[in-house]
Amino acid sequence: MTETATATVGPRDLAADDHRYLWHPFTQAEEWDSHDPLIVERAEGFHLVDTDGRRYLDGVSSIWCNVHGHGHPRITAAMKEQLDRVSHSTMLGLSHVPAIDLARRLVEITPGPLTRVFYSDSGSTAVEVALRTAFQYWRQRGQQQRNRFVTLAEAYHGDTMGSVSLGFSEPFHRGYGAITFEVFKFNPPWMCEPINEGSGEQAVVAGIETPALEAAGAESLAQLEKLLAEKGESVAAVVIEPLVQGAAGIWPQPPSFVRGVRELCDRYGTLMVCDEVATGFGRTGSMFAVEQAGVCPDIMCLAKGLTAGYLPLAVTLATEQVFDAFRGRYSDYKALFHGHTYGGNPLGCATALANLDVFDEENTVETGAARGRLMGELLAEHVAPLAHTAALRRVGTMAAFEILKDPDSGLRFATDERRAYRAVLEARKRGVIIRPLGDTMVLMPPPALPETLMRELVTATAESVAAATAG
Ligand SMILES: *Cc1c(COP(=O)(O)O)cnc(C)c1O
Numbered sequence: 001m002t003e004t005a006t007a008t009v010g011p012r013d014l015a016a017d018d019h020r021y022l023w024h025p026f027t028q029a030e031e032w033d034s035h036d037p038l039i040v041e042r043a044e045g046f047h048l049v050d051t052d053g054r055r056y057l058d059g060v061s062s063i064w065c066n067v068h069g070h071g072h073p074r075i076t077a078a079m080k081e082q083l084d085r086v087s088h089s090t091m092l093g094l095s096h097v098p099a100i101d102l103a104r105r106l107v108e109i110t111p112g113p114l115t116r117v118f119y120s121d122s123g124s125t126a127v128e129v130a131l132r133t134a135f136q137y138w139r140q141r142g143q144q145q146r147n148r149f150v151t152l153a154e155a156y157h158g159d160t161m162g163s164v165s166l167g168f169s170e171p172f173h174r175g176y177g178a179i180t181f182e183v184f185k186f187n188p189p190w191m192c193e194p195i196n197e198g199s200g201e202q203a204v205v206a207g208i209e210t211p212a213l214e215a216a217g218a219e220s221l222a223q224l225e226k227l228l229a230e231k232g233e234s235v236a237a238v239v240i241e242p243l244v245q246g247a248a249g250i251w252p253q254p255p256s257f258v259r260g261v262r263e264l265c266d267r268y269g270t271l272m273v274c275d276e277v278a279t280g281f282g283r284t285g286s287m288f289a290v291e292q293a294g295v296c297p298d299i300m301c302l303a304k305g306l307t308a309g310y311l312p313l314a315v316t317l318a319t320e321q322v323f324d325a326f327r328g329r330y331s332d333y334k335a336l337f338h339g340h341t342y343g344g345n346p347l348g349c350a351t352a353l354a355n356l357d358v359f360d361e362e363n364t365v366e367t368g369a370a371r372g373r374l375m376g377e378l379l380a381e382h383v384a385p386l387a388h389t390a391a392l393r394r395v396g397t398m399a400a401f402e403i404l405k406d407p408d409s410g411l412r413f414a415t416d417e418r419r420a421y422r423a424v425l426e427a428r429k430r431g432v433i434i435r436p437l438g439d440t441m442v443l444m445p446p447p448a449l450p451e452t453l454m455r456e457l458v459t460a461t462a463e464s465v466a467a468a469t470a471g
Pocket residue numbers: 121122123124125127156157158159241246247275276277278279303304
């Protein structure tokens with residue numbers, strides 16, 4: 001019998017089949033294959049349940065997505081209702097009811113000048129749409145020379161090639177220069193003096209409202225200003241994750257920084273794009289992060305929490321001024337020739353509408369802000385005093401800290417010791433799902449996580465880190 005034939009007969013062994021057939025994202029197979037995978041079978045509220053019936057607190061919102069818990073009755077009812085009407089129809093040449101209703105709701109709840117909604121299906125595609133829009137906007141305004149983008153160092157904007165170009169990162173994208181385009185980068189506040197203390201590697205943030213962060217924000221803005229003074233005429237847009245860089249490791253910016261970027265974009269006549277794929281929908285303590293800075297970008301990207309973590313859906317919002325540059329006769333070819341097949345999927349739109357209803361009915365933004373403050377207190381109490389933790393930071397219900405061999409000198413553990421990953425496996429034994437980024441531990445529970453579960457999440461994390469860093 002051939003090997004292939006053997007594999008397809010016999011009892012179903014999910015762990016073996018996973019190891020045999022799957023290719024997991026951002027995952028080294030050698031490490032993955034060394035232990036049995038945790039296989040989720042269902043979810044109950046804020047818990048995931050595996051195939052052995054074990055329950056785990058979802059401490060990462062199923063990667064930044066989940067907002068109100070899994071299986072929220074209001075949301076699943078809306079999904080079922082839409083399922084009986086139509087599951088998918090296209091936005092190309094046709095429209096549909098939930099796409100129209102959702103666009104209107106989004107225009108109502110986002111800052112005033114954003115008036116147009118373009119649908120796609122992931123954070124990456126929402127960013128691609130923003131790139132195409134900004135680039136083409138300037139061509140159609142007769143300023144073809146504005147064809148470059150400015151981004152923050154260590155930015156993350158997704159995994160398609162345009163968004164990879166924006167978030168180019170040396171360890172992950174080594175060798176990709178030939179198929180990415182170059183962007184102008186400036187250092188975000190957390191990489192500037194006095195936050196960074198000049199070490200180049202260790203960043204220490206005392207708190208997000210500290211004078212040090214304000215000062216670092218001012219230095220970061222000075223870098224942006226210098227860049228725009230030199231290259232401004234060639235810049236189509238400045239693209240930022242506002243208020244906090246998520247995937248880089250939850251690195252906060254003071255609101256004054258976001259305001260400053262807006263002012264510089266205005267002064268140098270370029271567009272501001274805010275990627276709120278991670279920060280949107282209550283995760284920073286407000287519905288959208290830009291609200292805390294009191295500014296409005298020209299283009300804004302939303303995904304992840306848009307459907308409360310139930311279905312893939314994304315939008316790119318633009319101002320009327322941007323939209324108007326795309327009007328013309330057909331033969332002018334000024335339309336945005338871009339679209340993703342499942343963009344604006346009706347089930348996704350109906351789910352997003354129910355998500356927004358739950359935000360209204362359950363005051364999720366206020367809950368998330370309060371839960372974030374509790375999270376901050378708990379982290380200060382349980383995680384900060386540990387022997388191997390440093391640089392605790394938090395914005396809303398997004399938090400992170402470093403796991404270091406010697407926090408005083410900033411010495412790291414050897415990369416292959418995988419201390420944070422070991423802490424993740426320890427947490428799993430305690431019924432909690434968390435996820436590392438190298439030796440940075442990241443917690444991003446749903447904004448609506450109940451108080452008792454927030455306590456459980458933080459105390460289990462602290463115990464797990466202590467266990468993984470002992471010896
Ligand atoms: C996750 C993320 C993306 C990419 O979203 P996908 O849905 O994974 O494509 C883009 N920008 C930011 C800020 C993100 O956090």
